[in-house]
Amino acid sequence: MGEVFTKGELREAFPDTSQIDRRMRDLRDRGWRISTNREDPTLTSSEHRFVEMGAEVWKPGQSKAKTPAASLTAIQRREIFEADDYLCRVCGIAAGEVYEGSVETAQLDVARREVLKPGVATTTEMVTECRRCRVGGRAGRADLTSILGELEQMSQIERNHFSQWLEADRRDFSMMERLWGLYRTLPSDSRRAVREAVSPV
Template identity: 70%
Template sequence: MNIEELPSWEDGSRGTMVRCALWLVQVVRVGEVFTKTELREAFPETSQIDRRMRDLRDRGWRIDTNREDKTLDPSEQRFVEMGAPVWKKGQAKPKTAAMTVSANRRREIIAADGHMCRVCGIAGGEPYEGSLETAQLDIARREVRKPGGTTATELVTECRKCRVGGRGSHADLEKLLSEIEQMSDIEQDHFAQWVGEDQRDFSTMERLWGLYRTMPAESREAVRGALRNR
């Protein structure tokens, strides 16, 4: 994208959200940090410029606060990724307008997901391993590939860490169902038990393999030596 060819963010004939997007691209630049004061000074005539900035998130723009990026101060935000080019005709429509989540719907989704992050499995309020920080659950939008090749946006529970790290991720339901069909009857019965209980118990061997594969090379060699000498 050639920044010089874009409309000017100072063009007052354009909507505030569009000008805000152009300001991010032309003045702040991707990857850089800006403050709330800088934003308000750029748009002194707009009393709700913070809201117009947030509106860009529904158009695929990623603008992190200190909730997502702990290196930021409360007054700072980082322009991480550009979304839809809202200055172009037909691009200003919210991508997630039909996915507004009410408080009741949010509770329903979290309950259906077992009150835990469906990526890492941590429960709300549970401390992260090796940290005093506790998990906060939120609702994420996930693109899902359906059988037949169509896609749909579905809602899922994620902790804030996984939500930030997994932005842009998608799920392939078509592939999963195809691979299940290729399982033997015994494998399908076993898998169906895990699905029915929405959890699985790892065998001793699987737990030990998980521990082994995280070891440094020197420690992995010690394990191999122990097995050779048994």
């Protein structure tokens, strides 16, 4: 995966196959991720990148198309954005915000996400992602079964605390958690000074 190719190379590899553009669209509709320079700025206008394989279309029963995000109506896309609070559900950035350490602004889109649910096979749901997370494939498959299982192991106090985060759709870090994050960024000598400061006298 990650190989770069051109349509000309595809035509040379499959000389008996007509309408190469349509064939690639068909693969995308079946879960294949093939990037162009719109999703991957490192590509030229004639290049494509093979990112992820979808359904094994050469097998019986695997050629049925998934519902592509591109086929959603404007109303359906707006409903998904509203449900996700107009935020990328991977990194949390909003449309138009500048990525940290760059001048690039975020663009939001609707992407497919595989979700493993209790008692059923993996399903596909729509979710809001920014272009950077979508191209990078950072989300992967969501394991709802595992999350619900871990919730069952929580105490009632932990569940109540977690519920507050869910209600606000954000996590407020305690002073200790913030200090831990800052400590982890320090050079070795500075980390040693922190350890000495908290060591028992």
